[in-house]
Amino acid sequence: MSHRLLQRPALRGANATRSRDHNRQMVLGQLHARGALGRAEIARRSGLTTQAVSNIIAELEKDGLLLAAGAARGRRGLPATQYVVNPSGGYALGIELRPAAILVALLDLSGELVWQERQPLSCADPESVAAILPGLRDAALSKVPKAKDRLLGAGIVMPGPFGKTELSGRATDLPGWKETDPATLLSDVLDLPVIVENDANAAAMAERIALAAEGMDSFACLYFGTGLGLGIVQDGRIVAGAYGNAGEIGQLPVKTDGGLAPLESVLSRAALERHLAGHGIGASEIQEIARLHESGAPALQTWMAEAASALSQALAVIENLLDPRATVLCGAMPEALLRDLVVATPLPRTVSRRADGAQAPLRIGTCSRMAAARGGAALVLAQSFTPALAA
Amino acid sequence: MSHRLLQRPALRGANATRSRDHNRQMVLGQLHARGALGRAEIARRSGLTTQAVSNIIAELEKDGLLLAAGAARGRRGLPATQYVVNPSGGYALGIELRPAAILVALLDLSGELVWQERQPLSCADPESVAAILPGLRDAALSKVPKAKDRLLGAGIVMPGPFGKTELSGRATDLPGWKETDPATLLSDVLDLPVIVENDANAAAMAERIALAAEGMDSFACLYFGTGLGLGIVQDGRIVAGAYGNAGEIGQLPVKTDGGLAPLESVLSRAALERHLAGHGIGASEIQEIARLHESGAPALQTWMAEAASALSQALAVIENLLDPRATVLCGAMPEALLRDLVVATPLPRTVSRRADGAQAPLRIGTCSRMAAARGGAALVLAQSFTPALAA
């Protein structure tokens, strides 16, 4: 059975049905971003009448996407009945394909992680992946039975870049996927609507969903994956470029002790492992790195100094070019290490550095190692929260 | 009299009126981007019914925004009545404020330049500018009387960055504007809706309007202004960052013969003049530079070599980070010089470099020196072509 693919929909004209969809998603989006709100408040924020919001809320509540959450007292007048997104109103599957593993995350409609799994993989070619995924989907559904009829779709996350580019053919690429359209194949296999995105963009969306309450809708996300990727989010949407491969920051030249070098050759999981190996330390698991970091291993500290310098330079470029609200670090690194990296990184002077400094310009993400897999799911959820006519 | 300001409208809910606006703008946008189209074709592209498009076209034609443009013969069936944007259906004023001059452009609804003016300025502070602008507006209207009641608004273009940043206070800033809100002041003074943008972003929109026929809607624009700016356009919208100051590329470090230096210190009008001065050549007017270029002056050629190397490095960053369809050069440089610069610049290996290479990845713009002023007007026009609910 062939499924509709979830993809960036082209700009469409408005009619009654699509207007309703637009407004439904707008209401859900407000509730997701701001938490509990009453009808009148939503109406003010969206430019609709209370009556219209009232009708939409009735519909969303009937569909189980919304829950009443008590009354807001304290101010004059009739207390507003507050509503919140019903976490079990919908679920989204996020699937990250890596060369040696598949990571799966199941998010509920509120963006909470309700299930996750990591499955080692001997070969990440299309056939092997297609054979494994239905089992993972069913495992998720058996652990979270409520998700059974409420699975909105799956977000597939693969290391980029996609399509034929001069940076193709690197070791980070997955084998066999150049000739296969992942969306079509996996949508059929999973029997779900599917959306495909690269790891950095997905991670950015994961953080967007997680940080929405802070109003983070224009920011950048540095993701430690097979290499180093940059996810750019502007007004809640991913900036993917004309061909979908924006954010390829790994090649950015940075000054190091050994002269100019690509950012990725200093600031990445592979670079760290290489550095440690140079000191006679083998550490391929994240726990090993975490332990080394905890114990204050000198080899790791020398890397941190180099990495912080490289990160600072990258940050200067990111901030001057994109003026993000913040740059978020996440991915395959121990959280404590990233935290220290943030502290160790000098903040460059950029157009984005503001006097009021209310926001931390460089921070770690909330989604850690599952960021990309969660991001796949977040991409699906984002479609419920983003007004349809705005896409 | 206070005027509504044209600004990025917040995402709004849909109702009948706004849906109609959305659809009207969608129809105009299609016509602007693709030229002559029939009702049925527009309906297919927009996902509306022919009947709806028919009603909208009747309305737009009555409003004078559209013109019938003959019938499309050749295929079976009734020939479609083609429509095009009526150039004199609306006009937009673009006003670029520079430290020593004001540039004004009047564009018609089709995006054609119908009038331009350059007024030298002794002081670019708010009072002086406010005193001069009404006269310039009236000069435009007297030269193009048809624009009298059809002026959609004015786009004010100023060198960025806006707001308090650590890069403020440079020589490129205009005096006295930090404390004044340009939109409010100039909207009152001009008695027009006003939108304010920085020069690079405006130039990018000028090129977007001019190149729309090529389907350029995700690209980057390098603008030679008081410094060097980058305008980023994604899906037809400006990527301005969280605080509106994205595209500050001047500080990007590039390798030069003298070590790492900010891009702007090599690749900018000021850098060129400095370089020429170092060779004992004074050239502050663009015509002088054009003459030097024409005559093959060695000092200019050595600069070109340096500039091309710097541009190549900048291009690598732009392409890897933003994956644009193309990078467009424009602004205060002789067109022939930019053309040679494009030829002299080695194309870096990036994620954006494509095997099919149908598009020139680096090209010069069509709006040349008036790019920013035209861009101000283009920003106003873009609002007529961009579906309202998509903002």
Place this chain on the structure above:
DNA sequence: GCTTAAACTCAATTTTCTTGAGTAATCAAG
């Protein structure tokens, strides 16, 4: 010349939002 294809129009219907009047619950002031 007949058939098919395509664009377009007319009139009726449908969906959705808005409008305006009215109800209910809470706080604040006398």
Place this chain on the structure above:
DNA sequence: CTTGATTACTCAAGAAAATTGAGTTTAAGC
């Protein structure tokens, strides 16, 4: 404790926009 102001919300009628389905017109293909 009562009154008034304020705010949230509901009901029913109305309005605006799109869709639907049938019918008309024109041109190309055979």
